[in-house]
Amino acid sequence: MDAITKEMVKLYKIKKIGLDFMGYKIDKDKNLSYHHLLIPSRNGGKRTIENGAILMQGQHRGESNSHDYLHLIERIDPEIFYFITSEMLDQNIKGHLDIENLKQIRDLLQYFEREHINDRGNKGKLLIKTNYLVRPKLDTF
Numbered sequence: 007m008d009a010i011t012k013e014m015v016k017l018y019k020i021k022k023i024g025l026d027f028m029g030y031k032i033d034k035d036k037n038l039s040y041h042h043l044l045i046p047s048r049n050g051g052k053r054t055i056e057n058g059a060i061l062m063q064g065q066h067r068g069e070s071n072s073h074d075y076l077h078l079i080e081r082i083d084p085e086i087f088y089f090i091t092s093e094m095l096d097q098n099i100k101g102h103l104d105i106e107n108l109k110q111i112r113d114l115l116q117y118f119e120r121e122h123i124n125d126r127g128n129k130g131k132l133l134i135k136t137n138y139l140v141r142p143k144l145d146t147f
Contacts, residue, residue: 010053011040014060018103023147027059027094028115029108030072031142039063039073043095059094064137075138079118082125082133086118105146112144 007015015021015038024032032038041059045051061073080087093107093114100107125133 007036007038008040008053010055010058011038011060014040014055014058017055017101018060018097020060020103023103025103025108025142025147026061026072027097027103028061028072028076028090028111029141029144030062031140033062033064037062037064041073041076041094043091043098056098059098071135071137075135078133078138082122083118086114090114103147105144108144112141115141 015035018027020026020032020038021035026032026038027041038060039062040053041061042051042053042057043059044057047053051057061076062071063073064071076087076090079090090111093111097104097107119134119139123132123134127133
């Protein structure tokens with residue numbers, strides 16, 4: 007985990023809360039990843055607190071993987087991607103994870119899933135993986 011990711015994990019109390027910026031459960035600290043919010047890395051976006059969100063990027067089957075899921079959403083439905091990004095950006099501006107933002111993200115994910123649950127890739131595999139659908143109950147924290 008790089009320095010900016012560590013700093014954001016501490017600042018946003020990610021380990022204490024046990025959730026990432028999209029409301030996915032933290033499986034392992036080593037799976038926490040930095041996601042560019044405003045300016046993507048492909049466009050020269052810097053790794054700063056203001057430009058980032060902390061997401062899960064699981065390496066094994068069954069682990070939470072909100073980071074890859076968000077990029078899938080970006081490819082399939084850019085409008086939903088931008089709405090989710092806006093909610094994460096709002097949390098970033100607030101300086102903490104916010105239950106209302108997380109609920110809004112959850113609603114957006116459920117909408118996306120209703121629209122695309124049966125979509126398949128070039129090899130015929132479902133695009134929305136089972137582990138993308140596993141999210142903890144959102145309580146206040």
